[in-house]
Amino acid sequence: MKIGAVRGMRDILPEETPLWRHLEAEIRAAFRLYGYREIRTPLLETAELFSRGVGEATDVVHKEMYVFPDKKGLLLALRPEATASVVRAYLEHGLYAKGGLAKLYYFGPMFRYEKPQKGRSRQFHQYGVEALGSLDPALDAEVIDLASYLVERLGLPREGLFLRINSIGCRRDRDRYREALRDFFEPRQAELCSDCRRRLSENPMRILDCKHPTCQPAIQAAPRSTDSLCGECGAHFQEVLAQLERLGLPYELDHTLVRGLDYYTRTVFELASKDLGAQDALLGGGRYDELAEMLGGPPTPGVGFAGGMERLVLVLRERLELELGRELDVYLIPIGEAPEVKRTAAWILAQLRRAGLAADMEYLGRSLRKATQVAARLARYALYLGPDELARGEVKLKDLGTGAESAQAIGAFERPEMLKRMLARG
Numbered sequence: 001m002k003i004g005a006v007r008g009m010r011d012i013l014p015e016e017t018p019l020w021r022h023l024e025a026e027i028r029a030a031f032r033l034y035g036y037r038e039i040r041t042p043l044l045e046t047a048e049l050f051s052r053g054v055g056e057a058t059d060v061v062h063k064e065m066y067v068f069p070d071k072k073g074l075l076l077a078l079r080p081e082a083t084a085s086v087v088r089a090y091l092e093h094g095l096y097a098k099g100g101l102a103k104l105y106y107f108g109p110m111f112r113y114e115k116p117q118k119g120r121s122r123q124f125h126q127y128g129v130e131a132l133g134s135l136d137p138a139l140d141a142e143v144i145d146l147a148s149y150l151v152e153r154l155g156l157p158r159e160g161l162f163l164r165i166n167s168i169g170c171r172r173d174r175d176r177y178r179e180a181l182r183d184f185f186e187p188r189q190a191e192l193c194s195d196c197r198r199r200l201s202e203n204p205m206r207i208l209d210c211k212h213p214t215c216q217p218a219i220q221a222a223p224r225s226t227d228s229l230c231g232e233c234g235a236h237f238q239e240v241l242a243q244l245e246r247l248g249l250p251y252e253l254d255h256t257l258v259r260g261l262d263y264y265t266r267t268v269f270e271l272a273s274k275d276l277g278a279q280d281a282l283l284g285g286g287r288y289d290e291l292a293e294m295l296g297g298p299p300t301p302g303v304g305f306a307g308g309m310e311r312l313v314l315v316l317r318e319r320l321e322l323e324l325g326r327e328l329d330v331y332l333i334p335i336g337e338a339p340e341v342k343r344t345a346a347w348i349l350a351q352l353r354r355a356g357l358a359a360d361m362e363y364l365g366r367s368l369r370k371a372t373q374v375a376a377r378l379a380r381y382a383l384y385l386g387p388d389e390l391a392r393g394e395v396k397l398k399d400l401g402t403g404a405e406s407a408q409a410i411g412a413f414e415r416p417e418m419l420k421r422m423l424a425r426g
């Protein structure tokens with residue numbers, strides 16, 4: 001039997017990888033401009049990291065996490081998200097003791113055992129930032145500004161984007177808010193879907209996440225988390241909003257936005273695109289001022305966001321594909337089977353590559369027309385070398401963009417600077 005990929009695991013093929021690399025490079029560049037440095041944490045962590053950090057009762061941990069014992073019986077998990085890992089690493093390496101703010105970013109695969117569907121696989125890829133060590137509301141705004149700058153930089157038109165924001169307060173505020181929600185929904189159980197009736201006893205805040213139409217009227221009428229904020233959390237949120245206004249970043253207050261994970265406190269936000277339909281969030285994040293303590297560390301406020309690469313690819317594929325398709329500078333087409341032609345062609349290729357030009361050759365002996373079509377798909381220039389050209393000590397150079405042709409001396413390939421000039425002119 002033929003062996004296939006594991007269900008929900010997807011290969012990213014050579015047609016797609018240029019787009020991924022382009023996006024990764026742009027994201028890195030944006031993160032660097034905002035002062036973030038890269039951290040790489042392992043894909044495997046103890047399962048306890050996530051059950052304590054993300055929350056035992058959340059779907060992510062309870063239903064979707066890949067958990068298995070290692071050979072000694074230690075329960076491990078493939079990371080379902082990276083914030084808990086980054087905070088673990090921050091605590092483990094004593095980054096707090098080095099003083100100042102730790103601004104970290106990451107890239108990489110995450111794993112969730114979900115139903116695979118378009119744009120959602122069990123191994124998916126996230127990029128994200130975490131700023132650890134400050135309670136300053138300016139940092140919440142800066143993280144949101146970074147998110148907004150990032151998607152603009154990637155070429156998403158600003159008109160199609162919108163920022164949803166809310167504050168869920170500190171732990172005491174959330175306890176009060178849960179009570180308020182319970183009091184509100186308890187008498188309205190009949191108006192809720194079966195999932196939400198269960199959530200009512202587990203965590204009524206999660207009812208606000210429900211997309212079921214039945215539940216929407218009750219959700220819209222429900223009390224708002226911002227009404228349960230203590231003085232400090234209220235002032236913090238007001239300052240975040242004032243900063244956003246000063247930065248010229250429009251937002252929508254969304255009291256149903258609570259984010260699914262237990263570690264969130266105070267500011268939560270999502271940046272969404274009108275191009276994405278119902279599940280429209282491109283990235284999301286917020287504060288997690290209590291997460292470090294949940295993991296056994298000293299009190300350490302933090303704020304960050306994470307976004308899915310697959311979502312970006314989905315939205316940007318058509319917009320960027322044409323610019324990214326051609327990865328080669330030169331595609332060389334030998335004409336005929338004469339050994340001397342093929343050897344000279346191989347020598348030219350080697351010179352091109354040593355001059356820093358990406359080059360490849362027609363190895364399948366396709367017709368001139370077919371080979372030129374392949375060249376046009378892969379490269380900016382085609383080079384033709386046959387017995388006649390060889391006899392004249394020349395190759396034919398064709399600019400595949402403009403169609404312009406010229407004869408070039410084979411000797412020029414010994415001098416990289418001439419070669420670069422030749423190709424710059426086309």
Ligand SMILES: [Zn+2]
Pocket residue numbers: 169170171172173229230231232233234
């Ligand atoms: Zn509070």
Ligand SMILES: [Zn+2]
Pocket residue numbers: 192193194195196207210211212215
């Ligand atoms: Zn519901």
